[in-house]
Amino acid sequence: xxxxxxxxxxxxxxxxxxxxxxxxxxxxxxxxxxxxxxxxxxxxxxxxxxxxxxxxxxxxxxxxxxxxxxxxxxxxxxxxxxxxxxxxxxxxxxxxxxxxxxxxxxxxxxxxxxxxxxxxxxxxxxxxxxxxxxxxxxxxxxxxxxxxxxxxxxxxxxxxxxxxxxxxxxxxxxxxxxxxxxxxxxxxxxxxxxxxxxxxxxxxxxxxxxxxxxxxxxxxxxxxxxxxxxxxxxxxxxxxxxxxxxxxxxxxxxxxxxxxxxxxxxxxxxxxxxxxxxxxxxxxxxxxxxxxxxxxxxxxxxxxxxxxxxxxxxxxxxxxxxxxxxxxxxxxxxxxxxxxxxxxxxxxxxxxxxxxxxxxxxxxxxxxxxxxxxxxxxxxxxxxxxxxxxxxxxxxxxxxxxxxxxxxxxxxxxxxxxx
Numbered sequence: 001x002x003x004x005x006x007x008x009x010x011x012x013x014x015x016x017x018x019x020x021x022x023x024x025x026x027x028x029x030x031x032x033x034x035x036x037x038x039x040x041x042x043x044x045x046x047x048x049x050x051x052x053x054x055x056x057x058x059x060x061x062x063x064x065x066x067x068x069x070x071x072x073x074x075x076x077x078x079x080x081x082x083x084x085x086x087x088x089x090x091x092x093x094x095x096x097x098x099x100x101x102x103x104x105x106x107x108x109x110x111x112x113x114x115x116x117x118x119x120x121x122x123x124x125x126x127x128x129x130x131x132x133x134x135x136x137x138x139x140x141x142x143x144x145x146x147x148x149x150x151x152x153x154x155x156x157x158x159x160x161x162x163x164x165x166x167x168x169x170x171x172x173x174x175x176x177x178x179x180x181x182x183x184x185x186x187x188x189x190x191x192x193x194x195x196x197x198x199x200x201x202x203x204x205x206x207x208x209x210x211x212x213x214x215x216x217x218x219x220x221x222x223x224x225x226x227x228x229x230x231x232x233x234x235x236x237x238x239x240x241x242x243x244x245x246x247x248x249x250x251x252x253x254x255x256x257x258x259x260x261x262x263x264x265x266x267x268x269x270x271x272x273x274x275x276x277x278x279x280x281x282x283x284x285x286x287x288x289x290x291x292x293x294x295x296x297x298x299x300x301x302x303x304x305x306x307x308x309x310x311x312x313x314x315x316x317x318x319x320x321x322x323x324x325x326x327x328x329x330x331x332x333x334x335x336x337x338x339x340x341x342x343x344x345x346x347x348x349x350x351x352x353x354x355x356x357x358x359x360x361x362x363x364x365x366x367x368x369x370x371x372x373x374x375x376x377x378x379x380x381x382x383x384x385x386x387x388x389x390x391x392x393x394x395x396x397x398x399x400x401x402x403x404x405x406x407x408x409x410x411x412x413x414x415x416x417x418x419x
Contacts, residue, residue: 003027006037009047009327009399010072016397020301022342025049025330034316037325041074045304045323046316051331051354053314057305057324058359064305064324066361067096071400072304072325091245093253093361100360103242106231107250108364110161110224116367119157126156127375128416131383135413142390145407147173150262153376154255157368162251163212163225175205176252209247224250253401254365257299258372260396260403261355264297265377267393267407272344279346280381289346290373295353296344298329301402303357328354329402387411 008014008021028035028049038044048054057064070093092103109115130153134143143149151173159169178201216229228246231238238246269276279289307322318324331354333341338352356363363369391408 003032003035004037006035006039006042006045006047009037010039010042010045010325012397012399015301015399015402016395019395020298020329020402022329022333025327025333029330029334034314034318036316042072043074043323045072045325046313046318048313048324048326049330050314051334051337051352054326054328054331054354055358057313057326058357058361061097061100061360063308063311065096065308066094066100066303066305068306070094070304072302072323090239090242091249092364093249097360102233103238103246104364106233106238107224107227107246110227111365111367113367116371119161119368120371122160123157123372123375124379126153126372127379129156130376131379131413132416134411135383135415139385139415140410140412142408142410145266145409146259146263146404149376150259150266150407151255153262154258154369154372157372158251158254161224162228162247163216163223164208164251168208171208172251172255175201175208176255205248206244209244209251212247213243250365253300254368256401257363258369260299260401261294261297261369261373262376263404263407264299265293265373266387266409267404268293268296268344270387270389270409275344275346276381276384279377282347283378283381285346286374286378286381287370288349288351289377290370291351291353291355292344292346292348293373293377294355294369295332295338295348295351297403298332298353298355299401299403300355300357300363301329301399302327303361328357383414383416385412385414 004024008018008024014021028047033048033050033053035047035049036044037047048057092100095103130149134141134149155169155173158164159166159172164172212225213229216223216226220226220230225247228238228243228250231243231246269279275289279285303326305324305326307318307320307324310320311318313324331337335341338348356366356369387409388411389408390410391406393404393408394406396403396405
């Protein structure tokens with residue numbers, strides 16, 4: 001009997017009900033690290049679960065393509081997306097060289113460590129304001145950490161960068177939730193049917209970002225919104241679908257992945273209070289704490305690639321046109337790479353996690369994600385006296401970008417003046 005047909009690895013419902021399948025990945029890494037999956041209603045694929053294999057495949061974009069698609073879809077999902085505005089949007093994360101490199105360069109200078117340092121004051125202010133709101137007048141209370149904290153902090157930072165007015169931030173939050181939780185019963189967009197709902201979602205995102213693009217073309221500034229709106233490649237303007245796609249991927253991917261790392265990190269600290277006390281006692285560990293939170297939570301669970309030629313991976317013959325799915329979350333528990341991979345340690349060193357990917361498609365916004373998480377963990381470590389669960393956490397029904405949609409907590413936080 002096969003270890004798995006892959007359904008548990010890729011089904012949004014399975015992730016929502018049971019969480020990330022670490023037990024299954026542990027077995028696959030040991031017994032079938034390149035595993036053929038034919039999960040019924042989803043397209044067939046090869047599950048790649050070892051750190052070394054994922055790293056090797058990622059370093060050869062000429063042999064393993066992104067353009068055919070980066071997610072594993074069911075037939076119904078494919079039909080709905082093909083008839084929506086998303087089908088014509090082109091995003092950098094789904095491009096191959098040399099186009100990928102040219103399009104990536106459009107915004108890469110905005111996300112360098114030096115450029116991010118210029119935003120330090122804004123990022124720290126956002127973290128402080130979020131925690132100030134939690135503290136209120138008494139310092140004690142309850143909140144929905146996923147929406148009140150983990151979503152609010154990166155949302156404010158990215159909205160500033162991409163020219164989204166503050167009054168439209170709730171719309172952006174709703175739209176990004178709907179985009180990355182197409183199959184979640186609580187977060188998915190309502191509609192007469194799934195196809196119509198996805199069409200409407202695509203059109204609303206298009207309209208929102210197009211209005212910002214037109215404004216920045218008429219009234220350019222030095223912000224990221226203007227850089228994207230007025231971008232050129234080889235002297236030619238970036239195409240309209242590429243421009244919209246750039247806004248979409250920076251906002252949606254940048255927001256939801258950071259949000260899921262933060263909410264997952266908070267739950268993990270609640271489960272490992274000694275590690276949070278370690279951070280409180282040793283704030284100099286915050287950078288390594290961020291890396292361990294990203295390794296532990298692995299918000300981007302996987303990426304799909306398509307074989308451009310017949311090839312062999314760890315002795316398995318992969319045919320041209322076959323899909324291979326790189327499970328980063330599995331790689332981040334690989335026993336051959338990590339000492340005590342199922343232990344959460346904020347002082348882990350080295351930490352060669354693949355939470356931001358590797359190779360050509362290493363996360364463009366990794367420095368921003370690290371810096372925004374650093375700010376919030378430092379602010380909380382200085383001011384959070386105690387916290388505990390105030391209800392059951394709930395997972396998102398998603399296998400691509402994974403995490404918690406609800407994390408109710410009660411807490412006591414010191415007022416800002418007492419920091």
